[in-house]
Amino acid sequence: MTPRDPEALHVERAGQGPPVVLLHGWSSSSRAFAPMLEHLAPHHRVLAPDLRGHGRSPVDPSARARSERADGYPAAGYAMEDHAADVAALLEREDVTGAALVGWSMGAQVALEALSLSRRRVAALVLVSGTPRFTAAEDWPHGLREASVRALARLLVRQPERTLRAFFEGMFVPGELCAERALEIERSVAEGAPPPSLAAIRAGLDAFIVADQRSRAAEVAVPALVIHGERDPVCLPGAARWMAERIPGARLALLQGLGHAPLLSRPGLVSDLVLGFLAEAIRS
Numbered sequence: 001m002t003p004r005d006p007e008a009l010h011v012e013r014a015g016q017g018p019p020v021v022l023l024h025g026w027s028s029s030s031r032a033f034a035p036m037l038e039h040l041a042p043h044h045r046v047l048a049p050d051l052r053g054h055g056r057s058p059v060d061p062s063a064r065a066r067s068e069r070a071d072g073y074p075a076a077g078y079a080m081e082d083h084a085a086d087v088a089a090l091l092e093r094e095d096v097t098g099a100a101l102v103g104w105s106m107g108a109q110v111a112l113e114a115l116s117l118s119r120r121r122v123a124a125l126v127l128v129s130g131t132p133r134f135t136a137a138e139d140w141p142h143g144l145r146e147a148s149v150r151a152l153a154r155l156l157v158r159q160p161e162r163t164l165r166a167f168f169e170g171m172f173v174p175g176e177l178c179a180e181r182a183l184e185i186e187r188s189v190a191e192g193a194p195p196p197s198l199a200a201i202r203a204g205l206d207a208f209i210v211a212d213q214r215s216r217a218a219e220v221a222v223p224a225l226v227i228h229g230e231r232d233p234v235c236l237p238g239a240a241r242w243m244a245e246r247i248p249g250a251r252l253a254l255l256q257g258l259g260h261a262p263l264l265s266r267p268g269l270v271s272d273l274v275l276g277f278l279a280e281a282i283r284s
Contacts (some may be wrong), residue, residue, distance in 0.1 A: 015037075044100075098123040099123060105128070143239070
């Protein structure tokens with residue numbers, strides 16, 4: 001784990017009130033939450049960091065020096081624990097207490113790790129389209145095949161722009177968005193944020209293969225909400241059901257007809273679920 005100066009992370013800020021920290025997914029940035037900010041900011045102080053190597057946050061400067069694969073990309077510095085340490089340091093620097101961690105996709109795994117580091121600062125947890133383990137194993141049928149992740153990594157090195165475009169489009173299922181709306185969302189998410197570091201997201205795929213936050217689920221001691229598209233092709237819906245069963249007292253909201261990015265295709269719906277949950281969780 002390689003914690004860094006939290007000031008190195010770029011953070012989008014909006015609103016006032018009980019704090020909410022938004023953690024984005026792989027190859028994305030805080031811009032993924034832009035459609036939700038108009039709903040959240042009137043009620044909450046929102047902090048949305050760009051994770052290291054994503055958006056306007058720099059790469060981990062020591063990653064290449066510590067470890068490098070044969071293809072020239074770093075093999076360390078971008079584990080879930082590294083991102084979580086950055087988030088924990090950010091909460092300390094901002095002196096945030098009573099926060100809700102809202103993690104989408106990879107951000108959900110980061111949130112589970114960050115919670116273990118910042119228990120006294122976190123009051124609620126929301127996991128959107130998340131999983132505690134991305135790849136399948138003998139005792140974990142709710143993940144993608146490791147071979148599929150490795151194939152994605154090879155494509156990413158050869159054709160990064162095309163691969164990321166295909167990944168973005170693959171988050172939505174048929175009938176979820178019209179073509180025009182999908183293009184509008186893609187442009188909105190990219191607006192104002194540079195492309196992610198290829199080194200960071202390539203190393204992030206390696207992290208997906210080994211990351212396992214299943215043991216963190218039973219340790220969650222704050223109110224938790226699990227939101228998931230019931231047709232999610234990236235983080236499988238079975239993972240959401242598993243988390244809702246293992247996290248003490250967790251609630252599950254399965255969204256019919258939606259894929260991996262309901263925060264983009266249905267930001268109002270996801271925001272209403274989050275706001276309703278937090279109004280009760282933080283009050284209690």
